[in-house]
Amino acid sequence: MLKHPLPRLDKDDELRNLLLPYCRFTTNTIWIDKKSGHRIGCGNATDKNFVKKLFDKDKATLAIHDPPYNFIAFQKSDVQHFIEWSKQWIEITYEQLKENSSLYIWLGADQKNNFQPLSAFIEMMWTTKFKSRSFITMRNQRGFGTQKNWMSVRQELLYYTKGKPYFNVNAEYTEIPKVLKGYYKNVSGKLTENMERSKSGNIRAGNVWIDIQQVFYRMEENVNGCYAQKPLKAIERIISASSKKNDVICDFFVHSGTSLIAAEKLIRKCFTIDIDPVFCEISLRRLEKFRREGKTGWQNSNPFAEEIKSDKKIRNYLLKKYKIEY
Numbered sequence: 305m306l307k308h309p310l311p312r313l314d315k316d317d318e319l320r321n322l323l324l325p326y327c328r329f330t331t332n333t334i335w336i337d338k339k340s341g342h343r344i345g346c347g348n349a350t351d352k353n354f355v356k357k358l359f360d361k362d363k364a365t366l367a368i369h370d371p372p373y374n375f376i377a378f379q380k381s382d383v384q385h386f387i388e389w390s391k392q393w394i395e396i397t398y399e400q401l402k403e404n405s406s407l408y409i410w411l412g413a414d415q416k417n418n419f420q421p422l423s424a425f426i427e428m429m430w431t432t433k434f435k436s437r438s439f440i441t442m443r444n445q446r447g448f449g450t451q452k453n454w455m456s457v458r459q460e461l462l463y464y465t466k467g468k469p470y471f472n473v474n475a476e477y478t479e480i481p482k483v484l485k486g487y488y489k490n491v492s493g494k495l496t497e498n499m500e501r502s503k504s505g506n507i508r509a510g511n512v513w514i515d516i517q518q519v520f521y522r523m524e525e526n527v528n529g530c531y532a533q534k535p536l537k538a539i540e541r542i543i544s545a546s547s548k549k550n551d552v553i554c555d556f557f558v559h560s561g562t563s564l565i566a567a568e569k570l571i572r573k574c575f576t577i578d579i580d581p582v583f584c585e586i587s588l589r590r591l592e593k594f595r596r597e598g599k600t601g602w603q604n605s606n607p608f609a610e611e612i613k614s615d616k617k618i619r620n621y622l623l624k625k626y627k628i629e630y
């Protein structure tokens with residue numbers, strides 16, 4: 305088993321800068337995939353012209369956004385700043401979506417600070433043209449908690465729509481078998497219970513997802529160096545429910561490239577953005593690895609392991625600062 309840890313890149317500018325020479329992206333680079341039609345743009349999600357350039361004449365049927373929100377110090381003014389910033393990329397998303405399309409946004413709610421930025425964000429969405437559709441909670445297997453409060457195990461996902469988009473209800477069925485009988489109902493004069501009436505022996509995910517494991521270093525899809533990776537299974541569920549084969553889907557904050565891999569697996573085109581060239585490079589490398597080896601990530605290794613091995617400066621840096629040996 306490979307063991308090449310890479311510390312969180314967002315917390316270490318020096319390490320990030322040491323990796324930059326290995327990246328094919330700089331600000332405003334747009335990589336266009338000749339094989340499946342994906343696009344990766346290194347730029348700002350609030351730069352309307354850049355996003356337009358990335359999309360060219362195309363429009364998406366689905367947007368899945370996972371913006372960074374942990375930079376907020378939760379002063380009121382910081383929340384306001386986050387909301388004003390979010391309004392910009394939400395408006396750009398609206399313009400780049402087709403008439404009938406879906407928007408999903410992952411967002412946190414700090415329970416010590418009036419559930420911000422989620423609560424302010426929900427209010428802001430009220431002022432846009434999107435219609436609210438569902439409020440999904442994904443349950444983490446591992447949580448963090450104290451003896452004085454409920455253990456925190458949730459991740460919030462907001463679902464909005466523009467027009468009347470496609471929704472594939474079959475994508476909702478989990479692998480969890482139904483075990484509870486009951487809920488008798490009179491159907492054509494006969495008393496039936498819920499197991500007989502339903503279309504599947506398995507339970508529907510509904511808007512509380514309990515069957516998805518959050519990413520950690522023992523999973524194949526793990527990408528060391530990334531700090532906010534969403535599980536592929538969650539993104540695949542969204543894509544399967546709210547888009548069709550060959551549709552364009554988009555993600556303005558790609559980070560580890562989860563949406564890109566999910567789109568590749570499910571035969572959709574993914575137009576995606578990250579402001580950071582290192583995360584654009586990681587996403588592209590993840591796609592290349594998936595095509596080469598069928599692997600969805602590096603498990604306990606990382607996308608730059610080979611370069612680090614032959615770069616004395618990075619090796620020394622990792623050893624000195626983190627006691628990591630290559």
Ligand SMILES: C[S@@+](CC[C@H](N)C(=O)[O-])C[C@H]1O[C@@H](n2cnc3c(N)ncnc32)[C@H](O)[C@@H]1O
Pocket residue numbers: 347348349350370371372373530532533534535556557558559560561562563577578579580583
């Ligand atoms: C929470 S992570 C997204 C995680 C992603 N869903 C995944 O599964 O890997 C947020 C990403 O947004 C990027 N980002 C921050 N500000 C941005 C901006 N203004 N425009 C585009 N990307 C931005 C960060 O570099 C980071 O990689």
